[in-house]
Amino acid sequence: MLQGKHILLGVTGSIAAYKAAMLCRLLRVAGAEVKVVMTPTAKEFITPVTMATLSKNPIAVEFYNPENGDWHSHIAMGEWADCYLIAPATANTLAKMAYGIADNLLLTTYLSARCQTVVAPAMDCDMFCHEATQENLAKLRERGVVILESPEGELASGLMGKGRMMEPEQIVEAIDNLFKAKQTLSGKRVMVTAGATIEAIDPVRYISNHSTGKMGYAIAEALAKRGAEVVLISGKTALQTPQGVHRVDVCSAENMYEAAVAEFEQSDCAVMCAAVADYTPVEVSATKIKKNDNSFSLELRKTKDIAFELGKVKGDRKIVGFALETDNEQSNAEEKLRKKNLDLIVLNSLRDEGAGFGCDTNKVTFIDASHREELPLLSKAEVAERIADKIEKLFF
Ligand code: CTP
Numbered sequence: 005m006l007q008g009k010h011i012l013l014g015v016t017g018s019i020a021a022y023k024a025a026m027l028c029r030l031l032r033v034a035g036a037e038v039k040v041v042m043t044p045t046a047k048e049f050i051t052p053v054t055m056a057t058l059s060k061n062p063i064a065v066e067f068y069n070p071e072n073g074d075w076h077s078h079i080a081m082g083e084w085a086d087c088y089l090i091a092p093a094t095a096n097t098l099a100k101m102a103y104g105i106a107d108n109l110l111l112t113t114y115l116s117a118r119c120q121t122v123v124a125p126a127m128d129c130d131m132f133c134h135e136a137t138q139e140n141l142a143k144l145r146e147r148g149v150v151i152l153e154s155p156e157g158e159l160a161s162g163l164m165g166k167g168r169m170m171e172p173e174q175i176v177e178a179i180d181n182l183f184k185a186k187q188t189l190s191g192k193r194v195m196v197t198a199g200a201t202i203e204a205i206d207p208v209r210y211i212s213n214h215s216t217g218k219m220g221y222a223i224a225e226a227l228a229k230r231g232a233e234v235v236l237i238s239g240k241t242a243l244q245t246p247q248g249v250h251r252v253d254v255c256s257a258e259n260m261y262e263a264a265v266a267e268f269e270q271s272d273c274a275v276m277c278a279a280v281a282d283y284t285p286v287e288v289s290a291t292k293i294k295k296n297d298n299s300f301s302l303e304l305r306k307t308k309d310i311a312f313e314l315g316k317v318k319g320d321r322k323i324v325g326f327a328l329e330t331d332n333e334q335s336n337a338e339e340k341l342r343k344k345n346l347d348l349i350v351l352n353s354l355r356d357e358g359a360g361f362g363c364d365t366n367k368v369t370f371i372d373a374s375h376r377e378e379l380p381l382l383s384k385a386e387v388a389e390r391i392a393d394k395i396e397k398l399f400f
Contacts, residue, residue: 042055087120091123126168194233201257
């Protein structure tokens with residue numbers, strides 16, 4: 005389960021920090037990518053060099069690099085992570101987390117991370133059993149933080165009792181189990197179309213559009229992480245195939261139509277995110293068209309509307325479509341929902357700042373037969389998660 009997962013490992017100033025080295029190594033052996041954020045005190049217990057070498061990534065401790073001013077974005081780290089594991093977590097850090105104190109990078113990352121946070125407390129037994137610590141743990145648990153068990157045993161103080169950090173092997177197993185439990189779309193096969201189609205005019209020119217494929221690729225990734233079998237039918241894009249996704253490259257609208265029809269037969273759901281050309285040249289010149297006259301016209305014919313064609317034959321299967329509009333946004337989207345027989349349409353307007361081609365953010369509105377839900381400006385990764393939530397609801 006940990007293959008390709010992004011684990012952000014937070015290390016705080018406890019003597020158990022020496023075990024974070026082994027933990028980091030085990031996570032990597034299990035296939036996870038690991039980045040490490042440390043509190044300033046953690047550096048007294050284990051060196052950044054050790055953690056950087058084992059994680060194969062530079063360590064983040066300060067908000068910025070004092071040498072060159074390079075900013076360590078806690079938001080970017082939180083977004084990168086599929087899981088934020090804080091191990092060891094001291095009583096001090098747990099208390100600050102419970103009260104929203106943000107006086108170091110590890111804590112600001114906790115406040116901004118949207119992924120699952122898991123803590124492995126490590127402290128002396130009296131500190132662990134103190135009412136204050138127990139109250140803080142209860143508060144965090146209530147908020148959805150997973151608290152790993154602190155087993156009884158000999159503590160650094162020489163005392164016996166509860167408060168030891170869970171052993172690294174068991175922590176890795178617990179994280180693995182958490183991901184297993186999140187496989188909410190396991191057994192479902194979803195096809196996603198993404199990117200721009202290319203309609204050839206001659207061997208040199210083509211008709212296309214500004215789509216970069218970012219939104220579709222983010223959706224494919226989010227669905228694969230939830231255990232769905234994902235086939236990504238991709239037009240033109242410069243993006244890397246997400247982990248665990250099967251990619252089928254296509255060029256023209258006609259190619260995408262053929263691939264989509266074939267894939268849809270075996271799918272439970274289709275997400276139509278591609279920017280498909282609505283028109284294609286009637287004839288494609290075999291040789292480069294030379295310039296002669298002052299004007300030039302190209303005869304175009306309509307392409308097949310893939311979403312519409314799948315909508316006609318969908319039966320029990322689900323289809324999520326997109327609507328990119330510049331005006332009369334809501335009524336156009338509602339019309340597409342109905343006409344194409346979609347279960348959900350994701351509307352984005354080019355009038356909204358931060359939405360549209362090439363951005364890493366998007367501002368969308370979900371519209372189905374009975375509801376309309378407007379989301380704030382979010383990263384495309386977060387929008388993809390919300391779409392995956394909606395797809396889960398369509399099934400269950
Ligand atoms: N779509 C498709 N095949 C096409 C055109 C569009 O599958 N040939 C899908 C898109 O992937 C999207 C939805 O239909 O999910 C709406 O696409 P959009 O470009 O917004 O609308 P169109 O139907 O093309 O209508 P118009 O261009 O007139 O707005």
